[in-house]
Amino acid sequence: MSKGLIVYFSQGGTTARVTEYIATGLRTAEYRVDLCNMKDECPPNLDGYDLLGIGSPAYYYRPPFNVMDYVNSLPDLNGLPAFVFVLHGTYRGDAGNTIRHTLASKGGREVGYFHCRGADYALIYLKAGHLFSPDHPTAEELAQAEAFGREVAAHVAGKPYIRPRDDHPPSMVYRLERFLTSRWVVRQIYSRLFRVDAKTCTACGLCVEVCPVGNIAADKDGRPIWGRNCLGCLTCEMRCPQEAITTPANWPVSRLFTAYNVCQASRDSSLDHVRVIHRHGRTQRV
Ligand SMILES: Cc1cc2nc3c(=O)[nH]c(=O)nc-3n(C[C@H](O)[C@H](O)[C@H](O)COP(=O)(O)O)c2cc1C
Ligand code: SF4
Ligand code: SF4
Incomplete structure (x- = not known):
């Protein structure tokens, strides 16, 4: 076999x-x-x-x-x-x-x-x-x-394979977004700028648990400390039930790119799309 x-x-x-x-x-x-x-x-x-x-x-x-x-x-x-x-x-x-x-x-x-x-x-x-x-x-x-x-x-097993063509490369704006989320930028800039609000964090440990690459440790009080091996997935911020985490995704420049992407994607009739509210680590459809 x-x-x-x-x-x-x-x-x-x-x-x-x-x-x-x-x-x-x-x-x-x-x-x-x-x-x-x-x-x-x-x-x-x-x-x-x-x-x-x-x-x-x-x-x-x-x-x-x-x-x-x-x-x-x-x-x-x-x-x-x-x-x-x-x-x-x-x-x-x-x-x-x-x-x-x-x-x-x-x-x-x-x-x-x-x-x-x-x-x-x-x-x-x-x-x-x-x-x-x-x-x-x-x-x-x-x-x-x-x-x-x-x-x-x-x-x-031998059936002839015709290699599908490469996908179209992303447009200029998406390439710029890719550059702004490149490994060097994430490691050298964003990783240093993740913050936790000590007043609202309850030290529940969820952010440590959900990081897919083990990039978060807990300090002596159980609050997160970020390393540099970050994927930029934002799961830590997304899942925090206290909304205690802020990352560079909240910067005005990030919101500008988000607005552009949302505008492009929601006009695209080939893409499904629903409206949601994301609060306290949960996403609900509205
Ligand atoms: C941080 C992040 C960045 C993403 N970037 C893109 C993207 O550039 N293009 C895209 O089509 N989808 C993007 N997605 C959507 C994921 O590719 C898509 O939801 C995928 O199904 C997630 O796989 P998973 O459920 O196995 O984690 C992104 C999702 C996340 C969390
Ligand atoms: S998930 Fe939120 S509340 Fe829980 S430890 Fe992390 S930052 Fe604190
Ligand atoms: S953004 Fe993703 S990879 Fe980076 S620390 Fe948070 S959960 Fe881990």
Whole structure:
């Protein structure tokens, strides 16, 4: 029996759901499949695997830093069949391109590329009252993910593969946003500017618990202290029940870009969209 490994990152759960369906498709094609969510565990080494899948959300029109750290750390793949899938709430930009090119540069042999929408819990949009792609992935997208798994197995078995074209790169404004959320900027500037309001923080520890990369420690009073290994996911601020955390996402310049993005996305008839209120760590539809 062939053995596949799917390494993915899922903070909100949508990439995880798609991963399960792709794995089901592979299993119907007689694969044994191991799954690894980078949020919870370190990926195993590739010895003994005949197929590698990488799943990622789009974060700021590219893959999150931890996904690229993993892909960059891979050894020479020496022709190992590999596939990529990307979840995105609005516009995925270069997220798929970047992972696919890096896998190819490592000697991976592409046997599939899949993307679909996932509910977009980016805090900047929630705070502005918008949830894009609210009910995605849909049942139809999940069925497509399962079919994709079967198709990948067929390509590994020898069915000819026509590589899908690269996605369109993001527009100038989105490229600027990507630059403003680049690793250097996040590490050197934003990471130093996360703040907690000592009067409202109850030291509940939730922010420490939900950080997907262990970037938050608790001080002697149980309040958060941020390190520099931040993804910019804003989950700590989003989930705080006391609204005690403020980050650079609240700066006027961030709100300007958010307003532009919301305007573009809400005019796009191909995107689903509902109005929400985000308060005390919870998002409610209105
Ligand atoms: C910090 C952050 C940045 C995001 N940036 C983008 C983006 O640039 N383009 C996009 O289409 N979706 C973006 N999204 C939406 C996610 O890609 C989408 O919701 C995805 O389904 C999340 O995957 P998960 O539920 O597995 O975490 C972003 C979400 C977050 C939290
Ligand atoms: S989640 Fe909020 S209240 Fe809880 S420890 Fe973190 S900052 Fe304090
Ligand atoms: S934004 Fe907060 S939760 Fe996300 S990686 Fe950075 S410190 Fe962790």
